[in-house]
Amino acid sequence: MIRAFANPHRFMALSRWLAPVCLGVGALLMLWSVWQGLWVVPQDDYQGGDIMRAMFIHVPSAWLAMASYMGLAATSLVWFVWRHELADMAAKSIAPLGAAYTALCLATGSIWGKPTWGTWWLWDDARMMSVLVMFFLFLGYMALRAAMETRQKAARAGAILAMVGAVNVPLIKFSVDIWSSIHQDASVLRLDGPAMPPVYLTPLLIGGLAHMIFFAGLTMMLMRAEVWGRRGDVLIARKLSGS
Amino acid sequence: MKSPSPLRAAFRQALGEAWAGGAGVLLPIGFFAGAAMLVPFTVGSEASQLSSIGTGILWVALALASLVSMERVFQADLEDGVLELWAQEETPLFLVAAAKIIAHWLVSGLPLVLLTPPIGIALQVDPGALVPAMLAYGLGGLAFFLWGGVAGALAASVARGGLLISLLALPLFVPTAIFGALATIEGPGGPSLLFLSATTLFALSIAPFAASAALRLAVD
Numbered sequence: 507m508i509r510a511f512a513n514p515h516r517f518m519a520l521s522r523w524l525a526p527v528c529l530g531v532g533a534l535l536m537l538w539s540v541w542q543g544l545w546v547v548p549q550d551d552y553q554g555g556d557i558m559r560a561m562f563i564h565v566p567s568a569w570l571a572m573a574s575y576m577g578l579a580a581t582s583l584v585w586f587v588w589r590h591e592l593a594d595m596a597a598k599s600i601a602p603l604g605a606a607y608t609a610l611c612l613a614t615g616s617i618w619g620k621p622t623w624g625t626w627w628l629w630d631d632a633r634m635m636s637v638l639v640m641f642f643l644f645l646g647y648m649a650l651r652a653a654m655e656t657r658q659k660a661a662r663a664g665a666i667l668a669m670v671g672a673v674n675v676p677l678i679k680f681s682v683d684i685w686s687s688i689h690q691d692a693s694v695l696r697l698d699g700p701a702m703p704p705v706y707l708t709p710l711l712i713g714g715l716a717h718m719i720f721f722a723g724l725t726m727m728l729m730r731a732e733v734w735g736r737r738g739d740v741l742i743a744r745k746l747s748g749s
Numbered sequence: 750m751k752s753p754s755p756l757r758a759a760f761r762q763a764l765g766e767a768w769a770g771g772a773g774v775l776l777p778i779g780f781f782a783g784a785a786m787l788v789p790f791t792v793g794s795e796a797s798q799l800s801s802i803g804t805g806i807l808w809v810a811l812a813l814a815s816l817v818s819m820e821r822v823f824q825a826d827l828e829d830g831v832l833e834l835w836a837q838e839e840t841p842l843f844l845v846a847a848a849k850i851i852a853h854w855l856v857s858g859l860p861l862v863l864l865t866p867p868i869g870i871a872l873q874v875d876p877g878a879l880v881p882a883m884l885a886y887g888l889g890g891l892a893f894f895l896w897g898g899v900a901g902a903l904a905a906s907v908a909r910g911g912l913l914i915s916l917l918a919l920p921l922f923v924p925t926a927i928f929g930a931l932a933t934i935e936g937p938g939g940p941s942l943l944f945l946s947a948t949t950l951f952a953l954s955i956a957p958f959a960a961s962a963a964l965r966l967a968v969d
Contacts, residue, residue: 635923639920639923642916642919642920643920645916646913646916646917646920649913649916649917650903650904650913650917653904653907653910653913654906654907655906659906659966659969662962662966663903663963663966666903666959666962666963666966667903667917669959670899670921670955670959671920671921673955674920674921674924677924677948677951678920678923678924680924681923681924681927681928681944681948682923682927684927684928684931684944
């Protein structure tokens, strides 16, 4: 299965049409969920009135932030064990997207926090702190890759760092949770079914799906750019060597 | 003549470097004391305020001071070629990496721990709590040095990688900083000291392997 997708030619042929399709479908679904969130669903006074509509961006971006770190760790592991170049390209592409989603999550969270909690930033909130630490892990990953001399070294160093970070993330999460959290308890994934009324839940889940599809499309686009960049390097090297 | 085992060589060399220029033993001490000294100027000199944040200030200063000389720990070995020899020895490289980091902690981390009582007293912390707190500072400092060592090994081949090391290592300091700060407030009987030791053992079980993988990359 992995072997079939590890072939760059097959990847280029597949992503050629799949990436634009993902971007288009993701954008359409995203627009629908934002439209639902902003104009259709009733406001919830318990969550601060109209400001709770930020949820339709905030919650998907939090999901994507976590998913992208998992993706970064998984692709790094695949590259480190099997040295599939596409896995490294995927890791390299996921990192800036993950950083952007963590930043979006923090920004929307603090905009939502200002009217409901009365403050832009709550240091003793566990989830905010975990996401902030994750943001710095992404920044460190990108800075390390950028500092390395060769592509091969950047890939190896990045993979080591991403795996070290990944084993630390549960520990960071646990230690930060020891702090008191004033966030409400998880209200979507619970054993006795979601606590959220379906009128909110449906646009939220569609929004999450939309961001995931859009994210996949963006990742494929960045990976394609990386493949083209490497092909360009090969062409330049050939020209310089005069063959 | 039989060459000395790389483990002992790495250990002795790290101890010797402490008195050489650059990564000297005095540099982290000066940084540690200087960072702590700046705090009363910025937050005010009120005794009650200082005493409530004093142990936390020491944690921040310890975390930052542990990174000051991390840049040179593996870079010097890479430049003079010792690292390449170590990578070819029979002794596993992760043991060499662990020996280097622990020796570095002995010369640049332990002195900071010994310095926490006087600086803590100056910051109006209860003197009776400072001596048991040294255990927490020692354990936490070792975890800081281990994660810093991973970052230092990753950045060994990067010129002027000091800031990069800080960016890589600081997020990994979070659990140790949280449990360390709680442990110094609770005292030695509380559960946080056990959690703090757990984070240090966790670092001890992972950091040497990650550092050795990074060193192999630097050698290639």
